[in-house]
Amino acid sequence: MNIGEASAASGVSAKMIRYYEQIELIPSATRTEAGYRVYGDRDVETLRFIRRARDLGFSVEEMGTLLALWRDKERESSEVKQIALGHIAEIERRIRELEGMARTLRHLASHCHGDHRPDCPILDDLAANTPDPAQARTHKMPQRRKSGVQ
Amino acid sequence: MNIGEASAASGVSAKMIRYYEQIELIPSATRTEAGYRVYGDRDVETLRFIRRARDLGFSVEEMGTLLALWRDKERESSEVKQIALGHIAEIERRIRELEGMARTLRHLASHCHGDHRPDCPILDDLAANTPDPAQARTHKMPQRRKSGVQ
DNA sequence: CTTGACCTTGCCATGATGGGAAGCTCTATC
DNA sequence: GATAGAGCTTCCCATCATGGCAAGGTCAAG
Structure with a gap:
């Protein structure tokens, strides 16, 4: 089975299959003499596993762990x-x-x-709200030495 | 006001302020003779607007539109x-x-x-579920010509 | 004058994915 | 057997918003 067929059979794009191989999420596929990747039913099973895990929102790293556990019968x-x-x-x-x-x-x-009048509480709120550093999202504001808003 | 002070006053990191300037979300700051960016209260207001919009999950592109509308009194x-x-x-x-x-x-x-036994419906499900192409996430599976799973 | 916090630019990295180019291979059809 | 074109290969670039680091210039306090 070529990569395109494995892709169609698993629902994982050929591009991503190569990527997963590159980052060693899956083992390197064997090659034909011409260098084409060859896949078997077992590989497609693995790719389906990946596809399903990804659809459940698992990260590639988490998928790696799940795959290892899946392969380990004694887990x-x-x-x-x-x-x-x-x-x-x-x-x-x-x-x-x-x-x-x-x-x-x-x-x-x-x-x-929501009409032709320019008054809009949405913009007013965005403009007026003083930021609350405590509820910052991914924010890690560096502390300043002289600390003080001029 | 230097960029660090504007950052502390607005809650937007200095790095991001430079980035927003680069992508022209905000106008280029004036500079001192030494090349330091200088900010005024108006600029900090704008940065706070951006910070708040970003916390509400707006993309940079959406923020650009909101900023334009904010500046346009007749909007x-x-x-x-x-x-x-x-x-x-x-x-x-x-x-x-x-x-x-x-x-x-x-x-x-x-x-x-969830104990020492290896049986795990989670892995079994991930492995067994046949993918349903219709419920793919961001998937755009290319159509193959010979279309057929070997 | 030295120290060190601050500023500058520039490059690289993230995570998962797609796009495209250049070039080789395979297969169906003439 | 030759040709067309789909399919494969690798390599590089882009996304989006963000951080990190490095080399070097600036400023203010001691």
Whole structure:
């Protein structure tokens, strides 16, 4: 099976299959004399596993761990469960973050006329709100020495 | 005001301020003779606007539009509302996507012993599930000519 | 004058993915 | 057997927003 066929059979693009090989998420495929990658049913199974895990939002790193556990017949299911639970917690954190944004935006939008008049509480709010450093997102503001807003 | 002070006053890192200038989201700051960027209160206001919009999940492109509308006194609030509503819809779409993942994972995890036994429905499911091309995420699988899984 | 915090530019990295070019291979059709 | 064109190969570049590091100039306090 060529890479294109393996791609169609697994739902993972050929580009990504090569990428996964390069980062050693999957072993290097054997090659034909001409240098074409060759895949078997086992490889397609692995690629489907990856495709499914990715659709569940697992990162490539997490997929690597899951694959290793999958291949290890003696693995303990608690390890897998831990990864799944951790991932669920992360997803729920992102959901809460997005819901906070949506809540604020819905509130602002509901107070905006949405007509030809220029008054718009959305812009006013964006402009007026003093930033609260404590609720910064990915922010790591460096501390200054002379510290003081001039 | 130097860039570090403007950063502290606005909550936007110096690095990002330079980046926003480079991509022309904000106008180029005036410079001292030595080449230092100089900021005034108006600039800090703009940066705060950006910081707040970013915390609400707006992309840089959307921020550019919002900034233009903010500066345009004659703008119609309907434009702003449209952007906000579109953004809300996008956030809600992402939330639904994440909730689908969380639901599936919770279901799988609840059926996993989570102990020393190797049996794990999570891995079994990842391995066995045939991919449904219709529910692909960002997938644009290219169509093959001979189309057929060997 | 020295120290060191601050500024400058520039390059590199992230994560997962796509796009495209240049060049080789395979296969179906004439 | 020759030709066309789909498919494969590698390599490089782009995304998006952000951080890190390095080399070098500047400024202010001691």
